[in-house]
Every structure is written in structure tokens, then in C-alpha cells.
Amino acid sequence: MENKLKEFRKKFHWSQEELANKLEVSRQSIISIEKGKYTPSLLLAFKIASTFDVKIEDVFIPNNEGRI
Amino acid sequence: MENKLKEFRKKFHWSQEELANKLEVSRQSIISIEKGKYTPSLLLAFKIASTFDVKIEDVFIPNNEGRI
DNA sequence: TCTGTATGTAAAGTAGACTTTACGTAAAGC
DNA sequence: GCTTTACGTAAAGTCTACTTTACATACAGA
Numbered sequence: 095m096e097n098k099l100k101e102f103r104k105k106f107h108w109s110q111e112e113l114a115n116k117l118e119v120s121r122q123s124i125i126s127i128e129k130g131k132y133t134p135s136l137l138l139a140f141k142i143a144s145t146f147d148v149k150i151e152d153v154f155i156p157n158n159e160g161r162i
Numbered sequence: 163m164e165n166k167l168k169e170f171r172k173k174f175h176w177s178q179e180e181l182a183n184k185l186e187v188s189r190q191s192i193i194s195i196e197k198g199k200y201t202p203s204l205l206l207a208f209k210i211a212s213t214f215d216v217k218i219e220d221v222f223i224p225n226n227e228g229r230i
Numbered sequence: 231t232c233t234g235t236a237t238g239t240a241a242a243g244t245a246g247a248c249t250t251t252a253c254g255t256a257a258a259g260c
Numbered sequence: 261g262c263t264t265t266a267c268g269t270a271a272a273g274t275c276t277a278c279t280t281t282a283c284a285t286a287c288a289g290a
Contacts, residue, residue, distance in 0.1 A: 135203065136203065136207045136218075137201060140222075150204075150218050
């Protein structure tokens, strides 16, 4: 699962910590998602999309290789 | 997190087992999601949406009360 | 040089998504 | 009555999303 979290965050000029606060998650979660260490839950994905005022599909791109 | 999984499944005239096979998950997962026992992972949500040829937002509706 | 801001790694713990197995029930058809 | 199909519950196990804490690095500015 690829994502454009970092691009969107930069676009809004937010630090990882600011974004974490807005999303009510830890900064570690932001780092891990940006670095592709894991894919967020559906709920967090919804929150991320609405924070950037876009659709989930605009931020997250599922891979062929994507496991369930 | 509300969802319209059952509605879409009925619309396509699929049993829970058929849908589970298409999505490559267990029938238990389908039951649990339909019954609202848990919300699927982002990857599974993507698969569900593409199976019904709609967007994630068409199937899943985040609640106000939604925890992360 | 010291301080603050931003980013990153590592490790251990908790909660929940998902699996497998097994069993229960109700309806439909022979 | 028996079998098949569809739906549901329960319980125990695995994996991973997410947390907290602590430490490291690099850069900017006074």
C-alpha cells in the first residue's frame, strides 16, 4: 500500500507532530505510515482524507502485492 | 463505522461464502463486518469497494463516535 | 556554543482485525 | 425424514496497527 501522506503534509506545511495532533494519533504512527511500515486502519484513513479534504483514494494506492 | 456491505452483497446476489471467496477472506470476516463487530482493514476496504465497483466512501460511513 | 524544531530508529506493550474449527438453526427440495 | 444451502454464534490463536518512552541526528537562529 503506497501513500502520499508526506506530500499532502508538506503541501499543508505541517510537521509530523502537528498532523499527529490533528489526527489524534501518535507521531510514531505518522512516521510509520509515511515510511510505509504499515498501512493505517480504515478509520484513520478516513480521518487523514478528511483532514486533507480529499478522498481516501487520493492519498492511498493499494499495491498488486497487497496482502490482506 | 457503518457499512452497506450486506446491501451490496444482496444487490449482486452473492452468499456470504461467495463474497468471502472473491475477497479471499474467511466467511467469519464477512459476517463480522456485516454485523458491525469490527471495521475492516484499509486493504480489505479497497478490495470490497473494487469488487462492487464503487468507492470506499460508498460502502463505509465513518461515525462521529468513531474511535481510532 | 547552546537551544529549539523537525525527523528518525528501537523496543515493549495493548487492542483489534482476521483465521480456523466447531456447532446451531431455519428454509427448500427431494 | 433427510440433505443441502445460507446464515449465525463462540472461542482460541496469530498478526499488525497503534501507543509510549527513550534516544540520536541535523539544521537554524540567538
